[in-house]
Amino acid sequence: MDFRHLKSFITVAEELNIGRAAKRLCISQPPLTRQIQQLEEDVGASLLIRTARGVELTEAGRVFLGEARNILSLARLAVERSHKAALGKLGRIDVGIFGSGIFGTIPKMLLAYRQACPEVNVVLHSMNKGEQVEALRQRRINVGFNRLLAYEPDIVSEVITMEGLYLALYESHPLVATGDIHWRELAGQPLVMFPSSTRPNFIDRAIELCKLEGFEPVIAQEVGDAVYAIALVASGFGLCIVPESATNLRLPGVRYRRLVRDPLPMVDLSCIYRRDDDSAILQSFLDVGRTFRAE
Amino acid sequence: MDFRHLKSFITVAEELNIGRAAKRLCISQPPLTRQIQQLEEDVGASLLIRTARGVELTEAGRVFLGEARNILSLARLAVERSHKAALGKLGRIDVGIFGSGIFGTIPKMLLAYRQACPEVNVVLHSMNKGEQVEALRQRRINVGFNRLLAYEPDIVSEVITMEGLYLALYESHPLVATGDIHWRELAGQPLVMFPSSTRPNFIDRAIELCKLEGFEPVIAQEVGDAVYAIALVASGFGLCIVPESATNLRLPGVRYRRLVRDPLPMVDLSCIYRRDDDSAILQSFLDVGRTFRAE
DNA sequence: CATGAGTCATGCAAAATTTGCATGACTCGA
DNA sequence: TCGAGTCATGCAAATTTTGCATGACTCATG
Structure with missing residues (x-):
C-alpha cells in the first residue's frame, strides 16, 4: 500500500469509472486497474463492485475512502508542519x-x-x-x-x-x-x-x-x-x-x-x-x- | 513520498544510524540513504543532521517523526476498519x-x-x-x-x-x-x-x-x-x-x-x-x- | 600525529516494479 | 443482433529501486 494507491483509489471513487479516473490521473487505464487490484489485495477486502457502466463502492470501499482522505490530508499536514518547524x-x-x-x-x-x-x-x-x-x-x-x-x-x-x-x-x-x-x-x-x-x-x-x-x-x-x-x-x-x-x-x-x-x-x-x-x-x-x- | 519512506525514516530516527536501520529493514545502506534524501527533498526540509557517529534529528525531523507515526497507525487502522466493514x-x-x-x-x-x-x-x-x-x-x-x-x-x-x-x-x-x-x-x-x-x-x-x-x-x-x-x-x-x-x-x-x-x-x-x-x-x-x- | 574503524554519500549495473499498448471478456441498451 | 462502453490481462518497454564497490569525512586511539 502506497500513497499512489490511495490517490488512485480516491480518484476512482470520485469518478466511479476506472477509465475516466485514469484520464484524470494522466495514466492509462490498465495500470490503474492493477493498482486498485493491488490495493484490494493489500487491504484484504473488495473495495469496488465492477459493473457494466463502471464501478460502485462496497461498504469496505466507502470506509476506506474516508480513511484514505484522512491519511492524505494528514500527510499534507505533516509536510507543512515539518516545514514550519524548519522555519x-x-x-x-x-x-x-x-x-x-x-x-x-x-x-x-x-x-x-x-x-x-x-x-x-x-x-x-x-x-x-x-x-x-x-x-x-x-x-x-x-x-x-x-x-x-x-x-x-x-x-x-x-x-x-x-x-x-x-x-x-x-x-x-x-x-x-x-x-x-x-x-x-x-x-x-x-x-x-x-x-x-x-x-x-x-x-x-x-x-x-x-x-x-x-x-x-x-x-x-x-x-x-x-x-x-x-x-x-x-x-x-x-x-x-x-x-x-x-x-x-x-x-x-x-x-x-x-x-x-x-x-x-x-x-x-x-x-x-x-x-x-x-x-x-x-x-x-x-x-x-x-x-x-x-x- | 510514500509509506516505505515513512517506515524507513521512523527506523532511522529510532536507530539514529542509517547503517543499523538498513540492517533492521533488511536492505543495504545506500538505498536507505537515498530514500531519506528523497524524503527530505519531498518534504522540503532537512530532517537529519549527519554526524560522524550517525545522524541526529532536526526539529523538522522530530515533528515529521511524530506525524509519520500517526500516518502509519492511521493506515493500519484504515485496513482494519475496511476489513471490519467488509465483515x-x-x-x-x-x-x-x-x-x-x-x-x-x-x-x-x-x-x-x-x-x-x-x-x-x-x-x-x-x-x-x-x-x-x-x-x-x-x-x-x-x-x-x-x-x-x-x-x-x-x-x-x-x-x-x-x-x-x-x-x-x-x-x-x-x-x-x-x-x-x-x-x-x-x-x-x-x-x-x-x-x-x-x-x-x-x-x-x-x-x-x-x-x-x-x-x-x-x-x-x-x-x-x-x-x-x-x-x-x-x-x-x-x-x-x-x-x-x-x-x-x-x-x-x-x-x-x-x-x-x-x-x-x-x-x-x-x-x-x-x-x-x-x-x-x-x-x-x-x-x-x-x-x-x-x- | 598517523592510523583505523566507523559514518554517510555516490557512480553504476542488475533487479524489480510500473507503465502503455493491444486485446479479451463481458454487460447493456438501441 | 450489434455496437459502444466497461474492466481485465498478456507482454514488452520504461522507470524506479536495489546492491556492490568505493569515496569522503570524522573522531577516538595508540
Whole structure:
C-alpha cells in the first residue's frame, strides 16, 4: 500500500469509472486497474463492485475512502508542519526570565513573538542570571533574559535594549518635588537595593556610580526582587534605583523620577543563548528580539 | 513520498544510524540513504543532521517523526476498519420497527446484535408494515420487523419467531378466574383491536379465527398501536387479543391469559429486507436474528 | 600525529516494479 | 443482433529501486 494507491483509489471513487479516473490521473487505464487490484489485495477486502457502466463502492470501499482522505490530508499536514518547524514557526521554546522582567520590554517582545509564531509554545521559567546560564548549558531553556552578564565563552549575549535608571520614592519624600534627579542627590539617602544575584549585578553598578560621585551609598535593605524593593519604598523604607521598565509597576504611594548624571546612567536588557545553538526556533525568537533593538 | 519512506525514516530516527536501520529493514545502506534524501527533498526540509557517529534529528525531523507515526497507525487502522466493514462489523444499519415491537424478542435481538457488532450504529425508525416496504425500496432502511407480510417479489421475509396469542383482560373480568381461555369464549365479548395497518393485518387474522369458531367478533374499538389498545383494556373498554411479546407491557389492572384452540393460534414475527441486498452488514444482522429463530 | 574503524554519500549495473499498448471478456441498451 | 462502453490481462518497454564497490569525512586511539 502506497500513497499512489490511495490517490488512485480516491480518484476512482470520485469518478466511479476506472477509465475516466485514469484520464484524470494522466495514466492509462490498465495500470490503474492493477493498482486498485493491488490495493484490494493489500487491504484484504473488495473495495469496488465492477459493473457494466463502471464501478460502485462496497461498504469496505466507502470506509476506506474516508480513511484514505484522512491519511492524505494528514500527510499534507505533516509536510507543512515539518516545514514550519524548519522555519522555527512550530514547536516549543523555554525562556528564562528574571523576577522583574515581566514589566516593560520583555512582555511586549513575547507578545510580538506570539503573533509572529503563534504555533510556538513559549514556556517561561523564572530564574536569575546564574540559574539561566546553568539552565542554558543543561538545555532546560533555549534563551534567557537578564542584565550585566559577565562574559561566558559558550554563551552569546545580545543587547535587546538599553534602559535609563529611575529613582522610586514614596510620595511624601522632598525629592518628589523636583523633576529629574541628579545621581549625587542620592548621597545620604537610605536605599533599598536589588537583586543580590550573580555578580556583576545591578547593586554593584549602583555602588560604582555612587563612588564616581564621591560618596558611599547608605543601603537600608537588600532584597531579591524589584517588586519587593518597590513595595518597601511604598511603605517608606527608603528609595530605590530601578531600571526604566520597572516603573511600569505602579504601587500606591510610589513615584518615579529619572536619575541623571553625565554620562546618563543606563543598564542593558540582554538576551542570552548557547553559542552552538543554531536551531530555527531560537533564530525566529532572536529575529523578533532584534526588531526591538532597532527601535 | 510514500509509506516505505515513512517506515524507513521512523527506523532511522529510532536507530539514529542509517547503517543499523538498513540492517533492521533488511536492505543495504545506500538505498536507505537515498530514500531519506528523497524524503527530505519531498518534504522540503532537512530532517537529519549527519554526524560522524550517525545522524541526529532536526526539529523538522522530530515533528515529521511524530506525524509519520500517526500516518502509519492511521493506515493500519484504515485496513482494519475496511476489513471490519467488509465483515459487516462496522457501519450503520437502519431498522424499521412497528410501535409495539419494542416489547419482547426484538429488543433482545438488538441487544445481542450490539454485543456481536458493537461498532455498527443501529438506528431505529418507527414505521408500520407498509411504510417499511416503501422505506426498504427507497433504501431508507436496511431491514424491517413486522407480522403477516403479504408476498412482495423484491422483498424477502424471514420468520424470526412464532408467538402464541394472549387475551388482555381488566382484572375484574369473570374470565380472569380461568387459566387458558378457549377462543370460542371471545364470542360476544367487546374487543379492542389493533393495528389497522396494511392488510393482511392482525385484525384480519383475529376475525378469521372468530369465524372459524362460528361467531362474528364484537369490535368495541380499533386503535393503531398495542400500547393504546392495552391502555383501553385497563380502563374497562373491553378485551384485546395480543401477541405474546405484548404481555411484557404491564399496566395496572390488566391481566393476560393464553388463548387456545386447535391448532394453537399463532402469529409470526418476521424480519424483511430487499432481495437484492447482499451487504455484509445486513448479513451480520440476519445472522444474529437467525440464532433467535433456532431457539 | 598517523592510523583505523566507523559514518554517510555516490557512480553504476542488475533487479524489480510500473507503465502503455493491444486485446479479451463481458454487460447493456438501441 | 450489434455496437459502444466497461474492466481485465498478456507482454514488452520504461522507470524506479536495489546492491556492490568505493569515496569522503570524522573522531577516538595508540
